[in-house]
Amino acid sequence: MKEGNSQWRPSFVVTSLILRFLCVCVNARSATVFLNSSMINHEEYAELANRIHYNELRRLERVSSLMKTQSGSYPNILLIVADDLGTGDVPGYFDDDPTYATKVNMPHLRKMVKNGVTFTDAHSSPLCAPSRYMLLSGNYPHRGRRPYGTWALGSSQNQFRRRQRSIAQALQRKQVRYDTAMMGKWHMGGKIMPDGLIGNQHVMLSNPDHNWSQPFEGGPQDIGFDTSFISDKGVQGAPYAFFRNGILNLRNGIKYWKRREYEMPMGISKIPKAGEGDGEWDSSAYNMLLVNETANFLDEHMDPKNGRNNDPFFAYVALGAVHIPHSPPYYFQVNDGDNTLQPVAGEYPVPFMVSAMIDSEFHRSYQPMQFKRSSAHSPLLS
Numbered sequence: 001m002k003e004g005n006s007q008w009r010p011s012f013v014v015t016s017l018i019l020r021f022l023c024v025c026v027n028a029r030s031a032t033v034f035l036n037s038s039m040i041n042h043e044e045y046a047e048l049a050n051r052i053h054y055n056e057l058r059r060l061e062r063v064s065s066l067m068k069t070q071s072g073s074y075p076n077i078l079l080i081v082a083d084d085l086g087t088g089d090v091p092g093y094f095d096d097d098p099t100y101a102t103k104v105n106m107p108h109l110r111k112m113v114k115n116g117v118t119f120t121d122a123h124s125s126p127l128c129a130p131s132r133y134m135l136l137s138g139n140y141p142h143r144g145r146r147p148y149g150t151w152a153l154g155s156s157q158n159q160f161r162r163r164q165r166s167i168a169q170a171l172q173r174k175q176v177r178y179d180t181a182m183m184g185k186w187h188m189g190g191k192i193m194p195d196g197l198i199g200n201q202h203v204m205l206s207n208p209d210h211n212w213s214q215p216f217e218g219g220p221q222d223i224g225f226d227t228s229f230i231s232d233k234g235v236q237g238a239p240y241a242f243f244r245n246g247i248l249n250l251r252n253g254i255k256y257w258k259r260r261e262y263e264m265p266m267g268i269s270k271i272p273k274a275g276e277g278d279g280e281w282d283s284s285a286y287n288m289l290l291v292n293e294t295a296n297f298l299d300e301h302m303d304p305k306n307g308r309n310n311d312p313f314f315a316y317v318a319l320g321a322v323h324i325p326h327s328p329p330y331y332f333q334v335n336d337g338d339n340t341l342q343p344v345a346g347e348y349p350v351p352f353m354v355s356a357m358i359d360s361e362f363h364r365s366y367q368p369m370q371f372k373r374s375s376a377h378s379p380l381l382s
Contacts, residue, residue, distance in 0.1 A: 074312040085325040150189030155196025158218035167226030184318030185234035190218035202275035215246025235283040237255035238275020270325035
């Protein structure tokens with residue numbers, strides 16, 4: 001872990017320890033050592049892992065009680081996860097290497113690196129679903145329900161085992177209760193109500209045996225998130241739709257999308273695999289919707305009328321970029337409150353054009369914390 005050039009608050013230190021415990025990762029294609037499954041009694045190992053994890057979370061809760069800043073407040077946490085973004089694609093790691101340094105200009109991320117803390121010892125799974133479980137639970141993937149992760153909505157629970165808890169649950173302690181939210185790509189499974197997946201996964205939305213008026217079991221709402229706005233697989237597979245607090249949230253009915261590109265108002269939407277989804281699904285607008293939802297959450301949190309503005313918040317934003325299909329919008333709004341538009345599509349070679357958009361998304365997500373400081377707790381970015 002290394003410091004930036006500017007001063008940084010003590011709250012970074014304790015939170016850094018917590019995030020190190022959580023095996024923070026950005027889903028970079030890094031190597032992870034797995035145990036040989038032929039050498040393990042999985043039932044005995046699972047029970048042992050549960051006991052170990054329970055003790056670790058008790059310790060995490062004790063550490064979180066030390067998170068108060070010098071002013072006596074708890075830090076706000078905004079955790080942004082990019083999908084399949086390598087450390088060579090962001091500032092702060094290989095800036096002296098010309099292979100990486102000039103690919104994409106990221107002034108907002110570079111400013112955060114300069115003023116904050118950069119992690120130099122992190123561990124990740126080389127795959128999507130396992131790494132998300134690692135991030136939220138603090139466990140290696142083989143400590144979850146399935147050694148290689150739980151990937152999709154179906155007939156079983158998410159990747160968490162009995163007695164395992166997420167960082168969102170750990171932050172909802174009796175002494176201080178964080179206002180928690182998740183926006184973006186879920187990719188950790190869950191049970192479709194009432195009896196699990198029946199029939200073909202690609203046409204699950206129109207199946208009369210599925211009750212989408214109920215939240216699917218094992219979603220963000222069941223692991224400590226007060227509010228959520230998520231898609232099952234990001235932009236990479238059906239169902240192409242969002243779920244709000246676990247309940248299917250359709251804007252324009254159900255449509256079967258064929259595998260091809262579609263001209264949409266914000267850009268070229270790409271469907272990599274045929275399947276059902278929202279009639280207004282637009283992969284080019286995916287990340288902008290997440291940024292807007294994050295801004296709305298922060299606005300509501302800081303509004304005194306809602307009674308949570310004196311509580312700290314934890315917002316987990318799981319972007320779709322830079323995972324395929326690469327479908328950036330034509331333009332991206334740079335600042336809240338004005339009409340400044342930044343061209344995206346066609347500005348950089350694929351996939352670097354999507355990486356450029358991440359910097360703008362980071363800036364848009366962080367703006368409410370910079371300019372609406374009505375919260376009694378100091379902003380913290382992770």
